[in-house]
Amino acid sequence: MAAPVVSFDKVYLRYxxxxxxxxxxxxxxxxxxxxxxxxxxxxxxxxxxxxxxLIAGLISTSEGIIRINGTEQAGTVRPEIGYxxxxxxxxPWASLRENLLLGLKVRGDLSPHKQSRxxxxxxxxxxxxxxxxxxxxxSGGMRQRAALIRTLATEPDILLLDEPFSALDYQTRILVSxxxxxxxxxxxxxxxxxxxxxSEALSLADRILVLSxxxxxxxxxxxxxxxxxxxxxxxxxxxFSEYFNxxxxxLDSGEH
Amino acid sequence: xxxxxxxxxxxxxxxxxSRKRMVSLLxxxxxxxFFLLWEAAARFGWIDAFIFSSPSRAVSSLxxxxxxxxxxxxxxxxxxETLIGFxxxxxxxxxxxxxxxxxPTAERVLDPYLVILNSLPKIALGPVIIVWVGSGxxxxxxxxxxxxxxxxxxxxxxGFREVDGEKLTLMQSLGASRLQTLTMCVFPxxxxxxxxxxxxxxxxxxxxxxxxxxxxxxxxxxxxxVYGGQVFRMDLVMGSVLILCLLAALMxxxxxxxxxxxxxxxxx
Numbered sequence: 001m002a003a004p005v006v007s008f009d010k011v012y013l014r015y016x017x018x019x020x021x022x023x024x025x026x027x028x029x030x031x032x033x034x035x036x037x038x039x040x041x042x043x044x045x046x047x048x049x050x051x052x053x054l055i056a057g058l059i060s061t062s063e064g065i066i067r068i069n070g071t072e073q074a075g076t077v078r079p080e081i082g083y084x085x086x087x088x089x090x091x092p093w094a095s096l097r098e099n100l101l102l103g104l105k106v107r108g109d110l111s112p113h114k115q116s117r118x119x120x121x122x123x124x125x126x127x128x129x130x131x132x133x134x135x136x137x138x139s140g141g142m143r144q145r146a147a148l149i150r151t152l153a154t155e156p157d158i159l160l161l162d163e164p165f166s167a168l169d170y171q172t173r174i175l176v177s178x179x180x181x182x183x184x185x186x187x188x189x190x191x192x193x194x195x196x197x198x199s200e201a202l203s204l205a206d207r208i209l210v211l212s213x214x215x216x217x218x219x220x221x222x223x224x225x226x227x228x229x230x231x232x233x234x235x236x237x238x239x240f241s242e243y244f245n246x247x248x249x250x251l252d253s254g255e256h
Numbered sequence: 257x258x259x260x261x262x263x264x265x266x267x268x269x270x271x272x273x274s275r276k277r278m279v280s281l282l283x284x285x286x287x288x289x290f291f292l293l294w295e296a297a298a299r300f301g302w303i304d305a306f307i308f309s310s311p312s313r314a315v316s317s318l319x320x321x322x323x324x325x326x327x328x329x330x331x332x333x334x335x336x337e338t339l340i341g342f343x344x345x346x347x348x349x350x351x352x353x354x355x356x357x358x359x360p361t362a363e364r365v366l367d368p369y370l371v372i373l374n375s376l377p378k379i380a381l382g383p384v385i386i387v388w389v390g391s392g393x394x395x396x397x398x399x400x401x402x403x404x405x406x407x408x409x410x411x412x413x414x415g416f417r418e419v420d421g422e423k424l425t426l427m428q429s430l431g432a433s434r435l436q437t438l439t440m441c442v443f444p445x446x447x448x449x450x451x452x453x454x455x456x457x458x459x460x461x462x463x464x465x466x467x468x469x470x471x472x473x474x475x476x477x478x479x480x481x482v483y484g485g486q487v488f489r490m491d492l493v494m495g496s497v498l499i500l501c502l503l504a505a506l507m508x509x510x511x512x513x514x515x516x517x518x519x520x521x522x523x524x
Contacts, residue, residue, distance in 0.1 A: 056429050083429035085422050093444045093522050102440065103430040154430070 003070060004031035005158055005190045006055055011064035013050060024050050026215035028064070032158075032192055037184065039201040040194045042211030043251065048194035051216075052160040055192065056083050068158070079107070082156030082189075086163045088147035090135035096146060097122070097131045103154040114153070121149045125183065140168050141176040148180055152187060159184060161193035165200065177204060178231035198247050202240055203231040210250050220250045309494040317491035318499070331499065333476040334465060337393060338507075341400030342461045346454065348401065349408025356409070357416045357442070358434060374410055378402040379463075382471050396468030396476075403464040404457045411456065415449025416442050447522060451515045458507050466500070 013025040024047040032038050042048050053059045054066055060075035068078060082103075090099045100118050104110050122128045125145055130137055138146060144164060151159060164180065165173040181204050184191050195201055201208050202224060210220035224243060226234045234240060261269075291311045297303045298310030305313060321327035356363040382399055389395040419442050427437040469478025477496045484492030 058425065058428060077429060077431045079431065081429075083426070085426060087420075087422060089420070089423050089426050091441070091444065093447065105440070106427070106430045106432045106436055 002034050004067075005034050005036075005069060006032040006192065007067045008051075009065045009067070011054070011066060012062045013047070013054065013059075014062045023215040025061075026217050028217060030209055030218060030221070032190060034190055035188060037181070037191045037193070037204055037206045039205035039208045040192065040211060041198065041201045041208050041247065041251075042194075042196065042216060043213050044196050046211050046214050047216040048196075048211060049162050052083070052162055052192065052194060055158070056081055056160055079154065080157045081160060082151035082154060082158070083160045084147055084151050084162065084164045086167050088135075088143040090138075090143055090146060090150075092134060092136055094135075095132050096127065096135050096138070099135055100146065100150045100153055102150060107154065109154075114155075117155075118149065118153050121152060125149060139172075141172045141179070144168065144176050145179060145183070148183060152183075152189075157190060159189050159191045161191060163195050164193070166195070166197070173200070174203075174231055174235075181231065198244055198251075199235065199240075202226065202243050202247075203234045208247070210247060220247070222247070306488075307490060309490040313491040314495040314498055317489070318495040321495075330475050330477055330480055330496075333393075333473070334469065334478065335503070337396050337400070337465045337468070337476065338461055338503075341397050341404065341464055342457060344397065345401050345404030345461060345464075346408055346457055349405045349453070350412055350450075352405065352409040353412035353416065354438065356413055357438065363413070370406060370410060373406045378406075379467050382467060386472050391472040393473075395472050396465060399468040399471070400461050400464030404460045407456060407460065408453050411453040412446065412449060415446035415453075418449070419445045447518055451511075451518060454511050454514070455508075458504070458511055462500070462504055462507075 008028050008030050011025055011028040012023070015022040015024055028051070040048050040051060050059070054061060055068065055073065057073055057076045057078060066073040069080065090096070091102075094102075097118070100122070101110060101115065104114050104118075119128075119131075122131050127138075127142060127146060127149070130142070135143060135146065147164070161180075165177050168176055177200060193201075193204065205224045208220075208222045208224055209218050210222065211217065212219040222243070226237050226239045226243065294308075295311050298305035298308065298313070318327060321330075356366065379399070381402060385395055385398050385402070389398050423441055423445065424437060427441050432440065465476070466478040466481070469476040470482050473479045477500055480496040481493050484490065484496065
C-alpha cells in the first residue's frame with residue numbers, strides 16, 4: 001500500500017478552560033491514503049472539526065504525532081493543505097476573481113501561470129461569466145463551487161472539508177456535493193470531510209470513520225463500496241440503505 | 257422583466273411618488289413656516305426682537321459682515337478647524353484601533369481605561385487644555401481630538417471584533433500574516449463600522465470646535481456666538497447658529513453620500 005498522506009498516531013487532545021479540562025480526542029489513530037475521499041462521521045460536538053484544525057496546523061496535539069506526507073505536523077500552516085468551510089466566506093467587497101486569487105495573493109504568488117490556472121478553472125466549472133462581478137451574483141451552489149476553486153487555486157494535495165454543504169438546502173446540497181466530489185476526483189486530490197449526515201457521508205466516501213461521542217475515538221472504520229457512479233446513483237442503490245443501517249446502529253449504540 | 261406593467265403596478269408606483277412628494281412638501285413647509293412664524297412674532301411684537309432676534313435681522317447682520325468681508329475669516333477658521341479635527345480625529349482613532357487589534361493583550365489591559373475615557377465628559381478638560389496647549393487653534397483641535405478619538409477607537413474595535421471568526425480561520429489556513437488578515441479581510445469587512453464612526457464624528461467634531469472656540473478663540477463661528485452673547489447682539493448669535501445648521505447639514509449629507517457610495521460598492 002502507498003505511504004499515507006495523513007496519519008494520526010495515538011493522538012490525544014485536551015481543551016482547557018479555567019473551570020475544567022475536556023478530553024476531546026482520545027487515542028485517535030488512522031491514516032488517509034493518496035487520492036482517497038475519507039469521511040469522518042460523528043455526532044455534533046464530538047470533535048470532528050478539531051481533527052481538521054489539527055491537520056491544518058491551526059492547533060497542536062496534546063499527545064501523539066500527526067504526519068503529513070511523512071513529516072510531522074508541528075502546528076504550522078502548510079501549503080499542501082486546503083481548507084473549505086461550512087460557509088463560503090466569499091468577500092462581498094471583492095470581485096469573484098479577486099476572491100479566488102486570495103490564497104495566491106496571501107502567498108505573494110500572483111504569477112501569470114497561477115492566474116491562468118484559476119481562469120481555466122473558472123471556465124471549466126462554469127463561473128467565467130461571473131469572474132468580474134461580485135460574488136453576490138452567485139447562487140448558493142455556485143458560491144460553494146467558487147469556494148472550492150479558491151481552495152484549489154493554491155494547488156493543495158489535501159483538501160479538508162468542514163461540513164461544506166450543510167448551509168445549503170436539501171436539493172442544492174445533493175447537486176453541489178455531486179459537483180464538488182467530481183471536481184475533487186478530476187483534480188486528483190485527497191479529501192478529508194467531516195459531517196454528521198450519514199447519507200452525505202455514504203454518497204461521497206471511499207471510506208468512513210465513525211467517531212464516538214466525546215472524547216472522540218474511532219468506533220467503526222468502514223470502506224464503502226456502493227455500485228453506481230455519482231451521488232444520486234449511489235443514493236438509489238440498495239446497498240446504500242444497508243450501509244446506512246449499519247452506521248445508524250453504530251451511532252445509536254454510541255449514544256447509550 | 258419585459259412584460260407590460262399592470263395597471264395595479266402603475267397605480268402602486270404613482271402612489272409611491274405622490275407620498276414622496278407629500279413628505280418633501282411637508283418637510284419644506286415646516287422649515288418655511290418656522291421662519292415665517294419667527295419673523296411675524298418679532299414684527300408684531302409677540303416676542304422681543306432684541307432678545308430673540310428675527311430671521312431678517314439675523315440675515316441682515318450676516319449680510320453686513322459679508323459686505324465688510326469679516327464673515328469669511330470666521331467661517332474659514334471654523335471650517336478649517338472642523339476639517340483638521342475630523343480628519344485627524346478619525347485617523348488617530350483608526351490607528352489606535354488597529355494597534356489594539358494587533359496587540360490583544362494591550363487591548364485587554366487598556367479596556368477599562370477606554371471605557372471610562374469614553375464616558376467622561378471630555379469638555380470638562382477644556383480649561384486644562386488651554387493651560388497646557390495654549391490659546392490658539394491647536395487648543396481647539398486638541399479639544400476636538402479629545403472628543404472624537406476615543407469613540408472612533410471604540411467604534412472601529414467593535415467593528416473589527418464583529419468579523420466572523422471563521423473568516424479569520426480562513427485567512428489563517430491560507431497562511432496569512434496578521435497584517436494580511438487585517439488589510440485583506442478585517443478592515444474591508446468593517447467598512448460599515450467605519451461609516452457609522454464617520455457619521456458620529458461629524459457631530460462630535462462640531463461640538464469640539466464650537467466649545468473650543470467658546471473657550472479660547474479670537475475668530476470662528478463659536479467666537480461670534482460668544483461675542484454676540486456678551487455684547488447682546490442676538491442677531492449675530494442667531495445668524496451664526498443659522499450658518500452652523502447649514503454647515504452641519506452639508507457635512508452630514510457629504511458623509512451620507514460617501515455611505516451610499518460605499519454601500520453600493522459592497523452590494524454591486
